Structures are given as C-alpha cells and as structure tokens.
Amino acid sequence: MFDHSQLNFKVEKFPLLSQCDLDGSGFDSISTIPSSIGVGIRRVDTKQPLGIVSDKYEVVQYMDIVDGVEQAIARSGMDLNHAEFATNVYDDGAKIELTAKFPEHEQCIGKWTDTVIPELKFRTSQKRTWANNGMMGLWRSMCYNTLVSGDKLAYVYGRHTKNFNVDRFAIEIQNAGEFIAGDGMTEMRDWYDTKVTRDQAINLFTKTLAKRTDNVTRKKVANKVMLSTLMKTFDEESQHLHGRGNYDKYGKNDGGSMWTAYQSATSWSTHVEGYGTNRKQAKAYNARPMREEKVRKMLGSDTWKELLVA
Numbered sequence: 001m002f003d004h005s006q007l008n009f010k011v012e013k014f015p016l017l018s019q020c021d022l023d024g025s026g027f028d029s030i031s032t033i034p035s036s037i038g039v040g041i042r043r044v045d046t047k048q049p050l051g052i053v054s055d056k057y058e059v060v061q062y063m064d065i066v067d068g069v070e071q072a073i074a075r076s077g078m079d080l081n082h083a084e085f086a087t088n089v090y091d092d093g094a095k096i097e098l099t100a101k102f103p104e105h106e107q108c109i110g111k112w113t114d115t116v117i118p119e120l121k122f123r124t125s126q127k128r129t130w131a132n133n134g135m136m137g138l139w140r141s142m143c144y145n146t147l148v149s150g151d152k153l154a155y156v157y158g159r160h161t162k163n164f165n166v167d168r169f170a171i172e173i174q175n176a177g178e179f180i181a182g183d184g185m186t187e188m189r190d191w192y193d194t195k196v197t198r199d200q201a202i203n204l205f206t207k208t209l210a211k212r213t214d215n216v217t218r219k220k221v222a223n224k225v226m227l228s229t230l231m232k233t234f235d236e237e238s239q240h241l242h243g244r245g246n247y248d249k250y251g252k253n254d255g256g257s258m259w260t261a262y263q264s265a266t267s268w269s270t271h272v273e274g275y276g277t278n279r280k281q282a283k284a285y286n287a288r289p290m291r292e293e294k295v296r297k298m299l300g301s302d303t304w305k306e307l308l309v310a
Contacts, residue, residue, distance in 0.1 A: 001070045001080075002098055003087035007062040010044040011093070011126050016052070041126055043093055050094040051127025059126075060164055062096055068170035069098070069122070076177020078118075079104035095125040098134075105180045107138065116140055116150060118180045120173065132164045133157050136176040146245025151192065153179050154263070155240040171270045172263055179259075187308075191258035196307060198231070198254055201261050204307065205230045208298040209265060226268075233264040258307055265295045 016033040035055040042049045073080070081104050088097040100120040108115055121142065122134030134157075135142065139150030146157055153176035156169045179188040196204075202222075210227040211220055238256030239248050241263075269291035298304055 001073065001083075001085045001100070002066050003085075004063070004066070006087050006089045007066055007096065009046075009093060010061055011041055011050065011059055012044050013039045013041050013053070013055075013057070013059065016040050046092075048092050050092065051129075053128060057128075058164070060124075060132075060166065062093075062124075064166055065122075065124070065169075066098070068166040069120075069173055072170040072174035073100070073120075073177055076174045077181040078102055078177045079181070091127075094127045095123070095130055097121075097123040102180065105182075107180075122156075131158055132169075134169065136173055138180070145247070146240060147247065152241050153192070153259075155237075155245075157240065157245070165271055167270045168267050171266050175263060175266060188259065188262075190308060191262055194258045194308060196255055196257055196261055198234075198256075200307060201234050201256065201264075202227065202231065204261060204298070204303050205265075207303045208301050209268065209294050230264055230268055233267050234260055237263045237267075258304075261307075262299075265298060269295045 015035065016037075016039060018031050018033050020031075038052045039055050039057075040049055041051050041053050041057070041059070080102070083103070084099075084101040086097075086099045088099075090096070098120070099122075102118045106115045106117045116138050118136070118138050119142075120134070120136040121144075123130050123144065124132045124134075133144050133146075135146070135148065135152050135155045137148065137151050137153040139148040139152065142148040142150075146155065154169075154172035156164065156172070158164055175188075179192070182189075205227055206222040207220075210223045210230060212223045213219070214221045234256055235251055235253065237260035238253045239245065239250060241260055242256055243253050269288065
C-alpha cells in the first residue's frame with residue numbers, strides 16, 4: 001500500500017556531547033551532556049541527526065505504524081481497487097505524511113446529495129515538529145488542526161510522549177474501514193447518528209465492560225478504575241469525532257454517540273501493552289481476547305439495544 005522503501009529505516013536516541021575550547025588552542029575537553037537536559041535522535045542507517053528530544057521521548061518506528069495501518073485496512077473489508085496511496089518523507093526522514101483514498105466507496109454524507117471519497121490522512125515526526133496526527137472518514141475538506149467538513153470516523157492526536165498506541169490507532173482505522181465498506185456493518189451508520197449522553201454511556205459501561213460484584217453487598221457495581229478509563233476515551237472520541245477537536249477543551253461535551261462508545265470499547269480491548277516481564281506479557285496475550293469477548297457481549301446486551309431504540 002505505502003512505499004516501504006522510503007520508510008524502512010530505524011531511529012535511535014543518542015547522548016549529546018559538549019566541547020570546550022578555553023584558550024583558543026583547540027578543544028580542551030569533551031563531555032557528555034546529562035540526559036535530563038536532552039538527547040539527540042538520529043537515523044540508525046546513516047547516523048543523520050534528526051533533532052533533539054527529551055530523555056522520556058518514546059521512539060515509535062515508522063514501519064511499526066505503517067504495518068499496523070496496512071493490516072487494519074486489509075482487515076476492514078474495503079474494496080481497494082483503484083485505491084490511491086501516497087508516502088511523503090521530509091527532512092531526511094524527520095517527518096512523514098501518509099495519505100490514502102478509496103474511490104470504490106464514494107458515497108453521500110449527511111444531508112448533502114453530492115458524493116465524497118473516503119480518505120485516510122496521517123502524519124508524524126521524529127523531532128516533535130509534527131505530533132502523531134491522523135484521521136479517517138468522509139469529508140469535503142480537512143485541516144491538520146483536527147477540523148473536517150463532513151464525518152470523521154477515526155482519529156489520533158498527541159505527542160510521542162503521550163503514549164501513542166499503534167494497536168489502538170489501527171483498530172480505529174479498521175472500525176472506520178468497516179463503517180465505510182458497509183458489508184454486514186450497516187448498523188454502524190445508525191451508531192454514528194444515535195446520540196448518547198454521558199450518563200447513558202456511564203450506565204452502558206457500568207452494566208457491561210466495567211461491571212463487577214461487590215464482595216460486601218454482593219451487588220453488581222462499577223469498577224471505578226475501568227469506568228474512568230472508558231469514560232476518558234469516550235470524552236476524547238466525542239470531542240474529536242462530533243465536537244471541534246483541539247478547538248474544544250477536554251470534557252466540554254456532555255455526550256457523544258453510540259459510535260464513540262463503540263470506539264471507546266474497542267480501544268480499551270486493544271490497549272493491553274505495557275507488560276515487562278514474561279509472566280505479564282503472557283497475561284497481556286490472554287487479556288486481549290477476553291476483552292474482545294466482553295465487547296462482543298456488550299454489543300449484544302439489552303443496554304446497548306435500548307440505546308439504539310431510544
């Protein structure tokens with residue numbers, strides 16, 4: 001899909017050096033700058049420096065992102081005939097931009113009678129010039145400040161140091177692709193148009209994904225940590241997909257849609273990384289299918305069906 005030959009290189013962090021010439025006779029000393037001040041980032045193949053970042057900066061390799069996005073598109077069921085993929089690399093690899101169009105799925109949106117072609121746009125950088133910024137959907141115009149004229153179905157926005165998760169972005173792209181393809185997933189269009197208040201979302205997650213049994217009362221209650229995670233994602237999805245993106249403050253919207261609830265649930269089911277030891281890695285390996293099964297049960301629950309009817 002995308003041009004791997006332009007992206008198939010790795011980047012790494014390296015320590016910065018300080019050189020001193022006290023009397024003009026040449027360099028008197030060379031010392032390492034503390035990483036707390038900053039570190040350099042460079043290409044592994046050419047050793048070309050790309051920028052200076054903080055020591056906490058999380059390196060995400062371009063090919064890891066591309067592999068995740070391509071697999072998601074392939075799984076989505078979209079017709080890729082005549083699809084247009086573009087790969088743009090800038091500043092010796094410091095910045096990249098990926099775009100894709102899917103003309104076989106040209107369709108009407110909203111109240112308009114003319115048609116638009118679904119698009120994917122993503123860009124990022126290794127020197128913090130561009131944040132991880134991507135979106136997929138049906139629009140007439142868009143800007144990388146997160147606003148679109150049309151329907152945005154998936155998004156990602158944030159710095160590398162803000163825990164950018166490739167798997168989460170990929171599953172959102174896959175969901176958006178299934179929405180666009182429409183094969184067996186036509187109910188997704190109703191999900192996007194069906195409004196859901198925050199109280200309704202809290203009730204949904206409390207009775208499904210975040211449900212637990214209180215050992216004292218033996219009643220079904222919410223797992224507060226899990227519910228907080230789900231609602232944070234729900235608010236972010238609503239802000240970017242139905243609100244004004246970065247032009248809205250977090251938590252400003254009082255609700256979203258069944259689509260943002262669905263994206264929040266699938267994001268939670270995918271986000272199981274961060275396990276360091278072999279034992280915890282095995283736990284993560286088992287956690288994802290269990291979470292995915294919980295999402296499947298949520299979609300078949302009476303609470304979910306009641307939202308659609310309402």
